[in-house]
Amino acid sequence: MVEETVRERIIRVLMESRTPLSAREIAELVGLDPVRGEAEVYEHLRHIAKTLRRRYGGRAVLYMVPPRCRSCGYVFSDLTEPRRPSRCPRCKSERIEPPRFYIDVD
Numbered sequence: 427m428v429e430e431t432v433r434e435r436i437i438r439v440l441m442e443s444r445t446p447l448s449a450r451e452i453a454e455l456v457g458l459d460p461v462r463g464e465a466e467v468y469e470h471l472r473h474i475a476k477t478l479r480r481r482y483g484g485r486a487v488l489y490m491v492p493p494r495c496r497s498c499g500y501v502f503s504d505l506t507e508p509r510r511p512s513r514c515p516r517c518k519s520e521r522i523e524p525p526r527f528y529i530d531v532d
């Protein structure tokens with residue numbers, strides 16, 4: 427049996443989870459270091475949307491709950507790709523609630 431790749435494990439974890447997960451939580455669940463693996467998870471997430479489209483033709487979709495500023499409540503609703511913003515454009519705070527992800531299967 428071929429070992430499941432990190433990307434496949436991320437897809438499985440997101441399909442099985444009942445709540446949206448942050449990149450750190452995903453890293454931990456797939457066996458990566460939660461802090462150092464965070465950037466790697468974001469990189470995989472950018473590809474997973476395409477993988478799902480190719481494999482399921484729109485029946486499984488990756489969703490992102492947008493990041494939010496913990497200081498003023500600003501929501502980063504216009505983010506076009508999975509990432510964690512470093513500071514709030516409105517109040518300049520760096521206390522940003524990271525985006526969370528889930529996969530919805532039809």
Ligand SMILES: [Zn+2]
Binds near residue numbers: 495496497516518519
């Ligand atoms: Zn803010």
